[in-house]
Amino acid sequence: MVSNEENLKKSGIILPEISSPAGLYQPGIRIGDLIYTSGQLPLVGGKLLEPGGKGRVTEAREREAAMAARAAALNAIAVLRSVVGNLDAIAGVVKLTVYVSSAEGFTSQHKVANGASELVGEIFGESGRHVRSAVGVASLPLDASVEIEMIAYSPLSEK
Amino acid sequence: MVSNEENLKKSGIILPEISSPAGLYQPGIRIGDLIYTSGQLPLVGGKLLEPGGKGRVTEAREREAAMAARAAALNAIAVLRSVVGNLDAIAGVVKLTVYVSSAEGFTSQHKVANGASELVGEIFGESGRHVRSAVGVASLPLDASVEIEMIAYSPLSEK
Amino acid sequence: MVSNEENLKKSGIILPEISSPAGLYQPGIRIGDLIYTSGQLPLVGGKLLEPGGKGRVTEAREREAAMAARAAALNAIAVLRSVVGNLDAIAGVVKLTVYVSSAEGFTSQHKVANGASELVGEIFGESGRHVRSAVGVASLPLDASVEIEMIAYSPLSEK
Numbered sequence: 001m002v003s004n005e006e007n008l009k010k011s012g013i014i015l016p017e018i019s020s021p022a023g024l025y026q027p028g029i030r031i032g033d034l035i036y037t038s039g040q041l042p043l044v045g046g047k048l049l050e051p052g053g054k055g056r057v058t059e060a061r062e063r064e065a066a067m068a069a070r071a072a073a074l075n076a077i078a079v080l081r082s083v084v085g086n087l088d089a090i091a092g093v094v095k096l097t098v099y100v101s102s103a104e105g106f107t108s109q110h111k112v113a114n115g116a117s118e119l120v121g122e123i124f125g126e127s128g129r130h131v132r133s134a135v136g137v138a139s140l141p142l143d144a145s146v147e148i149e150m151i152a153y154s155p156l157s158e159k
Numbered sequence: 160m161v162s163n164e165e166n167l168k169k170s171g172i173i174l175p176e177i178s179s180p181a182g183l184y185q186p187g188i189r190i191g192d193l194i195y196t197s198g199q200l201p202l203v204g205g206k207l208l209e210p211g212g213k214g215r216v217t218e219a220r221e222r223e224a225a226m227a228a229r230a231a232a233l234n235a236i237a238v239l240r241s242v243v244g245n246l247d248a249i250a251g252v253v254k255l256t257v258y259v260s261s262a263e264g265f266t267s268q269h270k271v272a273n274g275a276s277e278l279v280g281e282i283f284g285e286s287g288r289h290v291r292s293a294v295g296v297a298s299l300p301l302d303a304s305v306e307i308e309m310i311a312y313s314p315l316s317e318k
Numbered sequence: 319m320v321s322n323e324e325n326l327k328k329s330g331i332i333l334p335e336i337s338s339p340a341g342l343y344q345p346g347i348r349i350g351d352l353i354y355t356s357g358q359l360p361l362v363g364g365k366l367l368e369p370g371g372k373g374r375v376t377e378a379r380e381r382e383a384a385m386a387a388r389a390a391a392l393n394a395i396a397v398l399r400s401v402v403g404n405l406d407a408i409a410g411v412v413k414l415t416v417y418v419s420s421a422e423g424f425t426s427q428h429k430v431a432n433g434a435s436e437l438v439g440e441i442f443g444e445s446g447r448h449v450r451s452a453v454g455v456a457s458l459p460l461d462a463s464v465e466i467e468m469i470a471y472s473p474l475s476e477k
Contacts, residue, residue: 039451292357
């Protein structure tokens with residue numbers, strides 16, 4: 001069985017440094033067997049990765065927004081690792097909530113969210129099968145196109 | 160004591176077939192004693208049930224949107240049953256998050272959400288008393304008027 | 319070590335009476351070691367506290383919206399106490415979800431959310447360090463500027 005960390009290496013995916021929030025909250029937290037992340041933006045090296053432009057997503061920018069969703073999910077996974085030490089300690093991904101900044105008439109939030117779900121599948125395989133909500137919001141911090149929060153399962157002891 | 164499944168029969172409510180998501184995520188998941196559902200749309204037989212029309216809800220469409228919320232909640236309950244096998248295994252409903260696609264000036268998301276909470280009450284009675292957030296979003300997948308996610312409690316063992 | 323209740327007294331913060339929802343759902347719920355609250359508005363004595371005005375927040379109203387976020391968080395903390403009896407039974411705050419009703423171009427939802435996170439820090443200190451999502455929504459019930467839901471940790475037994 002291939003491990004999550006091996007999947008990561010095989011795919012050539014490099015987890016980013018996690019950016020520390022401005023002091024009042026934290027990127028991730030463990031409560032019992034669950035890890036919760038804060039909402040993650042598509043920040044890469046401290047800058048928004050927005051190949052299609054920032055702000056409200058339109059039909060024309062759907063594919064680029066899915067790439068931004070992938071970048072935000074990558075940050076969430078980096079947060080998971082910062083909490084548990086090693087991605088092989090993640091036994092499953094429970095839930096993604098995908099907020100897409102949406103122009104009037106844009107109704108493909110689920111396709112944008114697929115950019116995040118695909119990355120989760122590449123790294124976690126079958127154990128990455130999660131539930132998901134994808135909704136279109138009015139705007140997001142820093143004018144990002146996407147914000148993603150994640151809940152993962154990492155049992156403290158084998159039962 | 161009347162069971163959840165009996166309530167369902169008595170009310171003449173028929174749970175729909177659950178629609179399978181497009182492969183990248185799943186409709187519901189159990190983690191420990193909790194069941195999480197994916198965000199559910201008011202889909203009936205694969206088509207949106209939107210008696211008031213799709214898209215952003217206005218004051219004039221509040222009642223119809225509450226009916227759509229009921230349909231989305233019914234899908235969420237069908238997902239719960241698909242995970243636990245029998246609704247009598249659901250000991251409580253924990254939380255509803257109700258996203259309402261909202262036109263400018265529409266501020267009765269809580270009344271739309273009541274369409275979902277009422278259905279939960281009909282089926283689960285007192286054990287269905289849940290916490291709830293209702294918010295107005297810019298748009299939703301497929302131009303739905305409502306999206307609902309649910310967390311329910313189903314203890315693995317009697318303690 | 320200073321207790322949460324002592325922090326509250328020292329700061330001169332008075333927790334409000336919790337307003338009871340309209341019967342279909344409840345303000346807070348305990349499931350295992352977690353307490354979930356319903357989405358809380360900045361209601362004070364049954365009226366919205368909106369020093370900057372109701373509805374969609376603009377850059378010009380950012381500071382006032384942060385005060386509304388503080389008021390909504392105070393209501394969430396009052397709900398926590400109503401569930402556990404005494405805030406010293408809260409061992410940690412897990413997560414805040416902060417929905418900010420946002421005008422086009424308003425992209426500082428995180429600064430609004432700081433109004434809530436700061437209050438949590440004042441009362442819970444280090445154990446209040448939480449994860450957080452802040453998103454800009456189209457509108458909220460009663461035309462509120464902010465809605466906040468909280469998850470807290472209150473272990474049933476010392477382990």
